[in-house]
Amino acid sequence: MKKKIRVSSKDVAREAGVSQATVSYVLNNVEHVKIRPETRQAVWDAVKKLNYSPSHIARGMKLKRSMSVGVITDRSVTNYNFMKTLQGIKEGLARFNYTITLLFNTQEETFHSEIISYYNSNRLDGFIFAFAAVEDYIRNDLNLKGVPYLIIDSHVSGQSGGGCEVGTDHLIHIPGLAALFKERGISRMAYVGPLLRHREDPKPRAYKEAVKINHLVDCGSYLCSFDDDEIRKMVHDLLMSPKRPQGILAGNPRFGFHTLRVAAELGLRIPGDLLAASLGTSAFHDFCYPPMTAVELPLFDMGYTGAEMLVDIMQDKDVDRIRILPSEIVLRGSL
Amino acid sequence: MKKKIRVSSKDVAREAGVSQATVSYVLNNVEHVKIRPETRQAVWDAVKKLNYSPSHIARGMKLKRSMSVGVITDRSVTNYNFMKTLQGIKEGLARFNYTITLLFNTQEETFHSEIISYYNSNRLDGFIFAFAAVEDYIRNDLNLKGVPYLIIDSHVSGQSGGGCEVGTDHLIHIPGLAALFKERGISRMAYVGPLLRHREDPKPRAYKEAVKINHLVDCGSYLCSFDDDEIRKMVHDLLMSPKRPQGILAGNPRFGFHTLRVAAELGLRIPGDLLAASLGTSAFHDFCYPPMTAVELPLFDMGYTGAEMLVDIMQDKDVDRIRILPSEIVLRGSL
DNA sequence: GTGAAAGCGCTAACAT
DNA sequence: ATGTTAGCGCTTTCAC
DSSP states (O other): OOOOOOOOHHHHHHHHTSOHHHHHHHHHTOTTOOOOHHHHHHHHHHHHHHTOOOOHHHHHHHHTOOOEEEEEEETTOOSTTHHHHHHHHHHHHHTTTOEEEEEEEOOSHHHHHHHHHHHHTTSOSEEEEESOOOOHHHHHHHHHHTOOEEEEOSSOOSOOSSSEEEEEOGGGGHHHHHHHHHHTTOOEEEEEEEOOSSSOOSHHHHHHHHHHHTTOEEEEEEEEOSOHHHHHHHHHHHHHSTTOOSEEEESSHHHHHHHHHHHHHTTOOTTTTOEEEEESOOGGGGTSSSOOEEEEOOHHHHHHHHHHHHHHHHTTOOOOSEEEEOOEEEOOSOO | OOOOOOOOHHHHHHHHTSOHHHHHHHHHTOTTOOOOHHHHHHHHHHHHHHTOOOOHHHHHHHHTOOOEEEEEEETTOOSTTHHHHHHHHHHHHHTTTOEEEEEEEOOSHHHHHHHHHHHHTTSOSEEEEESOOOOHHHHHHHHHHTOOEEEEOSSOOSOOSSSEEEEEOGGGGHHHHHHHHHHTTOOEEEEEEEOOSSSOOSHHHHHHHHHHHTTOEEEEEEEEOSOHHHHHHHHHHHHHSTTOOSEEEESSHHHHHHHHHHHHHTTOOTTTTOEEEEESOOGGGGTSSSOOEEEEOOHHHHHHHHHHHHHHHHTTOOOOSEEEEOOEEEOOSOO
């Protein structure tokens, strides 16, 4: 390991024959401070010559900001296109010279204080909860302490006390999906999806209304945990039941894939014997057979937009507390 | 936004009736410095009372370390179980109080200097390239400048000049997979997989040898880019050709899924008409139909182990430069 | 066993 | 238009 020889702004100042302050003014392009072009040039020359890069830490110390935000996601989000959102956040933050520090929601008691402590110790300037279950008491505490944070999820909770939220309009596509099922000539529908712990899931209700509007027969909403075996058993029982639905709406991609798989195992052909569609985005929608018709979320933009909103909050600017992004139905082959 | 009132170690010192130095000694549990238990207690009491958390930035400034490492991954890795590796890295680093800063490989000219600049400005203490294409000139430069870094990939490059590598033994399972194909009673095999740009891919060669050892007929190795349409066209042509293989080994999960999908489109039944297996881990291996037999990688451990190795490097400890982790064949239904 | 004091490298208010 | 200087909050050497 090579010893690191630090070049400081002092060195640059000496080399350029100016003061440290001038170096700082030039490098930071400070407004209301006029520097003669030749001085400016001299500074840049010295910077180049000495290969100087300002110590980010020293700067942060002065400014009391780390220029990094913590992005929190659930442990279980190990799949799907979540990385897309991360990319959006990264690019959104990069424009303001912020970086992403990745955190995982451990669901442990300590996690909450971990966040607060990251914030108090100036290690992180703000937080983005991306598809993570945020319990109310945590939100309340963050609000209370004035910690800047933002929540990214498929739909907004609405009760954004102090934080901001980025969501999508995916619920409005559910009636449209139901209409598609209807158009394909079927009548019996069912919904399968996750059982949420930390908040109410608006999807089953939206489904129920959409079924009613389209005069379809509702075979029921079936909810269970994210456990793969449990999902498959639930779908299996549903497809084997006497009131077997002809169309299934899956609350998220995972439930959709298992529906496809179980149907295949039972020898049901899609879209011949069964129609299916899912809510949410996944790379696998294009890989599976048949490819899955789904309501796709603007994952990248959700991250990008969220990042910008958080930066605004961190800079004490006034911003919309809620932003809804457009989603769209993408027809593939399962419906 | 609430104004942040910082409590400094000075405040704690005053409250506890000791000096700032003592506070530092107590909080950092400095060896060879003996503190009377009652003094120690007084400090902790004051810390609790004032709800003090040390400024991470000030500490970093003194120590010239940011306690964060940059994790670089390719833009294209938006799917699969990559998050598992990230979790492993996160947990591995957390033990040493390091955090993850997420970076994406932009493949642009500027990216290289971005890394160097993060390092030079003390913003990041080291780097982990996780399933990212690292070009040789970058590695050389990092070696030259003594930048601590580590590469995580399914197999090691071997030429780890200055950096360290974590890989797997997945190549040794290829003959075993070939033997399984043989056992199932087929004779004609083919390999489909990605065309790598930045390094040689050892998989096609391992495949060729495995085929020979098992006395199977090699219908050839077919390589193309990661483009979905291109992959499907390639697989389609292969399955329609007169020398259609009875078994296909996919170089990675994506190629495996497209093989499944194209086969289904052509009405080929798996495992009846065609056998398939893939190299690598994906959550979809369990979702698709039939579930995919594959060589699974220890994604979490690769991250966890890699994190520990990098910490050792950053602390100038002597470490193995290469670590190979065990992978395993998981039988599902496609073979 | 504990304290005083010197910085780390930067920014910004104030002076010139 | 540029320089002087006083910290930011911590660690650590050296005194006592």
